[in-house]
Amino acid sequence: MKDNNFRKVKQVLWLILFANWGVAIMKIIIGTSIKSASMTADGFHSLSDGASNIVGLIGISIASKPKDKEHPYGHKKYEVIASMFIGGMLLVLAGKIILTSISRFTNIVEPSITTESLLVLVLTLIINIVVCTSENRIGNKLNSHILISDSMHTKSDIFVSVGVLFTLVGVKLGLPAIIDPIASLVVSGFIIHSAYEIFKSATCVLVDKAIIDEDEIREIVMKFEDVKGVHNIRSRGSENDMHIDMHILTEPHISLDQSHRLSHEIEDKIQDLVNKNAQVIVHLEPFYNNIQH
Template identity: 75%
Template sequence: MEYDNFKKVKQVLWIILFANIGVALIKIVIGTAIKSASMTADGFHSISDGASNIVGLIGINIASKPNDKEHPYGHKKFEVVASMFIGGMLLFIAGKIIFNSISRFTNSVEPSITTESLIALIITLIINILVCAYENRIGKKLNSYILVSDSMHTRSDIFVSIGVLFTLVGVKLGLPDIIDPIASLVVSGFIIYSAYEIFKSSTGILVDQATVDEEKIREIISGFKDVKGVHNIRSRGSENDIHVDMHVLVDPHRNVEESHILAHEIESMIKTKINQSAQVIVHIEPYYDKDKNYFELK
């Protein structure tokens, strides 16, 4: 990701941060006033959205630093480390909500629900939908891992808010008070699942999980008539920081300059077909009919 993209990501995170803080304060204040555990829990979930924006800003600041002697591949994985920290915060918040919900089963409190509180929840729900759509669209446009991940987190908040809304309406219509702490447990389930998604995607990047299908690389390579075979195809990284390397076999009598040009053509085609920010390394090897320890292109 270029420096300008990092700058734009920071601007988006600042905008989303203020939106999330506003939504969280509305939910917590109203949830406390009407004694609704589910709405208050939803408010703390919204705080986690704001906290994730702060961690994202810190991660982006570090990730945007240029390559140096100690980090020859750059600092981009700090963005992933920041995401792991967000996942940890979500688990902590989920645990707190579960503890409070369990205590509400033995100390039931009837929520005092007003039309105004329902309207406020609907307004915050609309804000979350707009925030999620905006962040996801910009994240894909800028190819930003943390923006897309954060928008998924906000999306879970939307489903949680919808659940809380139906719960409050149910209590207002006469359903038993116990539905409120039950809804809080459902809220915590959404938060735990959000944490799981963050850990799953982040861990894959940190352990260098393959990011590009080998068959797709072979399909691209097969378009070059001067390439006789390809093997040792590897890929790693994240969507905005893909690294691909492979061994390509060519006529052993091909000179160095021609092989060099071919390697650059392969690199350019992979960037065009997969991702312009991809970093590609092509290792050229001589092709001999007797050596079949590779994938031969027809």
């Protein structure tokens, strides 16, 4: 990711931080006043969205540092590590909500629902939808792992808020108050699922899972006239920090200058067709018709 992109990501995270905290405060105040466990839980979930933005800001600040002697590949994986912290925060929050919900089963409190509280919930839901769609769009545009992960976090908040809204409407229409702690458990389920998705995505980067199908790379490389074969294709990283290496078979008589030019042409073509951020390393080997490679 370019330095300019890192600055844009920081700006987006700051804006979303204030939006999330505004939404969280509104939900917690209203949820507490009407004694709604589900809305209060939803409010703390929104508060965690703001906390995740802070973690994201810290992660981006470290990830944007330039390469140095101890980090020749740069610091970009700190952005992924920050996502892992967000997943951990979600798991802790889910645990607290589950414990609160269980206690509410033995001490049922019927929410005092007002039209104003429902309007506030709808308003915060609209804000979350705008935040989620904007963050995801910008995250994909900037190839930012942290923005995409954070938008997934906010997306779960949207589904949670919809569940809370239906719960409060249901209680207002006469359904038993026990559906409120049940809804809180559903909230925790969404949060756990969000944490799983974040851990899954981040772990793939940290353990260097293949990010591109090697057949796709092979198809691109074999279109070069000087290439007689390709093997040992490997890829790792993320959309904004992709690394690809391979072994290329070519005629043994080509010059060093031709070999160097071929390597750069392959890298340019992969950057053009696969990912502009791809860093490609090509190991050239001589091709002989009577030898198997």
